[in-house]
Amino acid sequence: MRSVKFHPPGLIIRVNACKTYRYAIHDRESGQEVHAGTNWDAAYTQWLTMRRRTATAPQALRVSWLITEFGERHGRGAGKARVVFSREMHLLIQAIQKIGDPLVEELNEAHCQAFRLQSQVGPVRTETLVRRLRQVWRWAGDEGLTNRACPWVARVQDQAIQIEVIDIVARFLPKDILDEFRPGRVEEMEERVRSHLSIAVSLAVRRAIGQLLRAGRPDLVPALRRCELQWFLDHQSSKTADLSPDGELQLDHDRITRVLELRRIVRTGQRTVSEANSRDFNVE
Incomplete structure (x- = not known):
């Protein structure tokens, strides 16, 4: 129904053989149908007015x-x-x-x-x-x-993206590193410790990028490449500290690996058929 933008409950839509639409509204109060013309916008406006009048908030x-x-x-x-x-x-x-x-x-x-x-x-x-x-x-x-x-x-979106990236990278950090990001530890952190944590975060970012690429999620890679130690220090209130270290990142978009596997199966099947055909025509 190209002329119908959406179908609200109680709006009756009828179409004839010429593909023209007629609208009606079921009136809750009278139980009758009310004619609403052939224009969807006008019918929707009429339906909305009736809905405001009849809807009762609990x-x-x-x-x-x-x-x-x-x-x-x-x-x-x-x-x-x-x-x-x-x-x-x-x-x-x-x-x-x-x-x-x-x-x-x-x-x-x-x-x-x-x-x-x-x-x-x-x-x-x-x-x-x-x-x-x-x-x-x-x-x-x-x-x-x-x-x-x-x-x-x-x-704001940038803040939300940072928190999502932190939660991803944290899965590739050892528990002793995650412990350093708990509230109260940052104030007493020495420069040597900061340097050690920064290196650990960089390594975890590389591992996370590798898995995201294998999982078919290149959209997150640019944000991951910007991830640095300060992101963890700025967002200590996120769920980072409660994550299990070295956990496998579970994504719903494991497309690339699956597609490659399916292609391999197809190629193997094609090669098998080709070899069988070659033997069939190899007449001695």
Whole structure:
């Protein structure tokens, strides 16, 4: 449906043999269909007006309700943009529920810290979800659902990237090196110790780059090459100190190794077939 930007619940879409669309809206109050014309934008505006009038916010208003309602009203976009939007709404609701799905009036900065600690999507995407929540919160304010400023503040992208890189590099550092980054150790650190740590970080960066390239993640390599000791000293509050040393980096994009393996299998199969054909035509 090329003329349909997205399909909100309750908006009825019909298409005839000439590929023209007609829209109608299911009125919750009367239970009847209301004609909404043939233009999607006009139909959506009419649907949105009716949704605002009929949607009833629960008395104990929770953050997950805001996210769900926002997602249903504003799932605009097409193709990849709509897929990304839907996925972010889903991830955000999941994460909010994991931290107890707080009431809107009780959401605070501590919830944001808990959200970051339990996140499984990496620091950069986690901050994207924080920004998405702030977008939901602004909408909720415009709708009169809350009069509070959003208590969550997203980190800047460079800071989020640094934290993600630190978490990766830390997996290639020995435990005794990781112990040096614990709070309270930096102030008493001698220049000799700093030099030793700097060398260890450089070696860990090389190992991390090698594995990322094998795993098909060249997008992170430029940031890894900029990684230095000071990044670890500036972000002692990250999860770095709790990581297991010498751990295998688990990535969801182990594409290059897999593709090479599949190519090897194909080449082996082709060579086997070729040799069999040669024997078949080798008539003595």
